[in-house]
Amino acid sequence: MDAARAVFAEQGPDAPLEAIAERAGVGTRTLYRHFPHKEALVRTALRQTVTERLPPILYRIPDFDPRSAILVVMEAVLAIVERERSVLAAAANPAALTAEIIEPALGPLAELTVRAQAAGTIRGDVTGDDVARVLGLLTNVLWVVPEGDDGWRRYLVLVFDAFGPGAATPLPPP
Template identity: 45%
Template sequence: MALDSPRLLRADAARNAEKIIRAAREVFTEQGPDAHLDDVARRAGVGAATLFRRFPDKAALLRAVLDQRFAENVRPAIQTAAHHPDPASGLAHVLEAALESVAGDYNVLAAARSAGVLTPATGQEFFAALDALLARGQHTGAIRADLVPDDLHRIVVMLVSVLWTMEPREDGWRRYLALVLDGLTPTGARPLPCPAPPPHCTPAHPDTEADAGHPAVPGLSSSARSSPRARRAKPSVCVCVVSRATASSRSRRDTPPRWRSP
């Protein structure tokens, strides 16, 4: 029995980590960036010391939550799309899975943004997969030939920004995804009017965005920038190192809406 003890301890630690990650997703979904780790420990049914032994701070826990959600929701779609006989359908499947995940985990992403978890590396696997799917689709003629990877990256940011204009857990975003997907096909496509602009990073203004806790789609740069007044008035997108939707037609002054579970 003594020989098996380390193995049993490792299994117990793995079970506790799984319970903590699941509980964290629930608590951050309900409370957003203001969630406390003590609440997570209580929800998981473990002591605070157990939680902090595995996850020393909020950022470490949120990284684990995002990794798990990506592994469960997006990576399987990427793997399926890589072997899909229709590259355009495969790309559509990946975009749908990603947007569905963002919509379902909006407050988790807000907390991750607030904790400084979202970095260029966060979205590297996702955007690399999009680039490969785009190239495959263009090679077979299923996707218009004049798109470049930056176009597709920016389209993802545009689609995520739509979530600020509606209840994210509703399916309204699917309408705009369908419109975008029609625009990616070569059928009836008109030539694009100019080359894709080069990526550009505009630092976040410390008084308007650094602590705002806006959700993000990691891995992009963009030249989009809106003033605080414009951010309060209409949806916009601002991206620096990571891309993030930064406005809502119904947002409060400097605090984004946090959608609570019923």
């Protein structure tokens, strides 16, 4: 997986699997036996990252107030997508894979939204689905800021402020 990430970062999304096999120190046939096509390799690399990086964040969230926890989870997911930008670019459908990255955070975000509303720190007309969809929208910002640039954090803060309870325009029905 590390070899795939490095080759995609260096050569771009069209990097051949042969280059990845060479970097990994395995034969091309061995790579193809485990990953019959690039999409399988990309999915496995993303699944590995999400499995390694997201659970520690999700286990920590009970220590935060719910509003802060929502921001921590959103930031963690966006950081994962940023880290895996080169790998995602190699996918046939990056948007679908990004949705897979977000999926493990959906339940916790929905629970946190309810808790934050109960605490009065999130506007009452926002749903957990709204938070998840906004997170999905924010992943698109990553494609328009330079790679390795934390500029996406600016947009996270701007959009996150819209969840605040003060002086909010009522939302249309979900």
